[in-house]
Amino acid sequence: MAVRSDARDAAGKYWLLVLMLAAWELSGRLGLVDQAFVPSLSAALSAVFDMWERTHLFMHVMVSLARVTAGLLAAAAVGVPLAYLLGRTLPGLAERIEALLRVFALINPYCVFPLFVVFFGAGELPKIAVLAWVSLWPVLFGTLAGVRGVDPALIRTARSMAAGSSAVFWKVVLPAASPSVFNGMRTGVGMSFFILIAAEMTGATAGLGWIVHSAGALNQVPRIYGAGLCIVLLGVLLNRSLLFFGNGLFFWWKSGTDPLAGVRTEGAARRLGLRSALAAAALFAVAMGVGAYEIWRAEALLNDPGEMPEYRVWAE
Amino acid sequence: MKLFRAKETAVSLFYRGGSVVIFVILWQLACSAGLAPETFVASPATILRTLWQYALDGSLYRHSSVSLARAFYGFVLAVAVAVPVGFMLGGWFKNFERAVGPLLAFLGQFNPFALFSVFLLLFGIGEVSKVAMIFWVAVWPILYNASLGVRTVDPLHVKLARSMGMGRVRLLWKIVVPSSASFLFAGLRLSAATAFFMLIPAEMMGASRGLGWLIMNAQVNYQIPKLYTGTLVIVVFGILIDALFRFLERKVVVWKGAGQM
Incomplete structure (x- = not known):
């Protein structure tokens, strides 16, 4: 019974998407569009399989994922404590420097990227730094909004019951602010995914952006679309898994709909406990580890010209 | 009374903008004192001097006008397509959030950079491919x-208007457009910001003029003051x-009151 209603639910949700994908496939098959420019869906998918088997697609995906994760972690490590400090300890200062922070947030990351290259040299560091820069602002403003939005009555109540400042932090401020922090992180992930592809296109030797770039240079059009599909899938998956954990961890989340994801957040999902949160953290750590290994492997492959013909084409 | 209000705005303006001024002064002091390495960090005075130079030799106007024109055309095209289509999608699909949401999420995730090579193939290396890229990013928020x-x-408003014999065109113009105007404006603002944001990388990748090109050129030639000046502009x-x-x-949305969001 439940399975059936789930299926109907999914059909109601995705029929338009499926229709569009079918239209894409058919327009190529029927010759409505030039296959040289717009290969059909099946051609793009077979390019994905081909890349998986022959040109280390998994490695590129993991490299991109590790970069985004590292950038987000760095942004959270800086942004959350800073915003907490500004919002709770120095609210007057926060009000006065907010304009400055808004100006910083407006600085285009593509303008910052060359500067980071100057500061950090080539390699992974400037890319991760620019991703951290991009995610920093949503995380910072999200945390600031969350910390400011804590109902003062709750804090006073806790205080009047002789809760110490650490208890107030752990029991009141953190739970009240964390959904907003989490939303900031989700925005940050979305934006850094946007930037990542461009950053990988301009100066990288691995990653999904690099695939797009090299496929474009070599005029392998199905590969461009295949890599594009991978980027979409990875983006949606990342967003969904964050939403899943968010719904589970912050079960007191205000109901509402998530823009663009088309996901109803009302009627919170299954509540996740500490153990699940730890499992998620472990999963992230494993992904990071694999990603770091794959970055190292990409470097090694670069120095082994027999391995990847695409690399040699680029180097020459 | 008026004087008092003027004073009040001045004070609030200082509160809001004061931090920026203080930051710039500190930055200048750090540069003058030699605390910041000159090869990496340009001082505000240097940036202003470069800006003045750009303004005098006309390159500021040239690059800015090219960039703004690209962003403008991409944005206007996006408005022309997304507003009617968005109205239709919203009007026709009763289970809109469920059916249209996933589709828009999928399409919006299609990274414009992944499409850049395709746009080059389809539209050539001229202005059209850049405008197409801006169009692509600008269209989703409005839609x-x-x-x-x-x-x-509010369905009640629609029913009321219908029962008073209002025609379809007038219904659209008098009820639907005003009711959705604040949403529409939010979309327009987001989309304009995104269009200008995306313009810079689009110009970095294949252009010979424009602000993005200015940044790119400064980076390649290692002209740090130019880099900062472009960023500032x-x-x-x-x-x-x-x-x-x-x-x-x-x-425009003067009627946005307490009842609406």
């Missing part, structure tokens, strides 16, 4: 907000565009 705006029109334009849309919204 989503326009359709959401139509969805949130882009930030100022970003602020201006945001302010323009806020101003327009305040002027």
Whole structure:
């Protein structure tokens, strides 16, 4: 019974998407569009399989994922404590420097990227730094909004019951602010995914952006679309898994709909406990580890010209 | 009374903008004292001097006008396509959030950079491919907000207008558009900001003029003051565009009151 209603639910949700994908496939098959420019869906998918088997697609995906994760972690490590400090300890200062922070947030990351290259040299560091820069602002403003939005009555109540400042932090401020922090992180992930592809296109030797770039240079059009599909899938998956954990961890989340994801957040999902949160953290750590290994492997492959013909084409 | 209010705005302006001024002064002091390495960090005075130089030799105007024109065309095209389509999607699909949401999420995730090579193939290396890229990023926020705006029109208003014999065109013009205007404006503002934001990388990748090219050129030639100057110009334009849309919204959506969001 439940399975059936789930299926109907999914059909109601995705029929338009499926229709569009079918239209894409058919327009190529029927010759409505030039296959040289717009290969059909099946051609793009077979390019994905081909890349998986022959040109280390998994490695590129993991490299991109590790970069985004590292950038987000760095942004959270800086942004959350800073915003907490500004919002709770120095609210007057926060009000006065907010304009400055808004100006910083407006600085285009593509303008910052060359500067980071100057500061950090080539390699992974400037890319991760620019991703951290991009995610920093949503995380910072999200945390600031969350910390400011804590109902003062709750804090006073806790205080009047002789809760110490650490208890107030752990029991009141953190739970009240964390959904907003989490939303900031989700925005940050979305934006850094946007930037990542461009950053990988301009100066990288691995990653999904690099695939797009090299496929474009070599005029392998199905590969461009295949890599594009991978980027979409990875983006949606990342967003969904964050939403899943968010719904589970912050079960007191205000109901509402998530823009663009088309996901109803009302009627919170299954509540996740500490153990699940730890499992998620472990999963992230494993992904990071694999990603770091794959970055190292990409470097090694670069120095082994027999391995990847695409690399040699680029180097020459 | 008037004087008092003027004083009040001046004080609030100082509170809001004062931090920026203080930051710039500190930055200048750090540069003058030699605390910041000159090869990496340009001082505000140097940036202003470079800016003045650009303004005098006309390159500031040339690059800015090219960039703004690209962003403008991409944005206008996006508005022309997304507003009608968004209204239709919102009006036709009763289970809109469920059916249209996933589709828009999928398409919006299609990274414009992944499409850049395709746009080059389709539209050549001229202006059209850049405008197409800006169009692509600008179209989604408007589409989503326009359709959401139509969805949130109070059905009672529509029924009332119908029962008084209002025709379809007038219904659209008198009920649907005003009700969804605040959503529409939110979409427009977001989309304009995104268009200008995306313009810079689009110009970095294949252009010979424009602000993005200016940044790229400064980076390649290692001209740090130019890099900072270009960044400053882009930030100022970003602020201006945001302010323009806020101003327009305040002027147009005068009826936005307590009842609406």
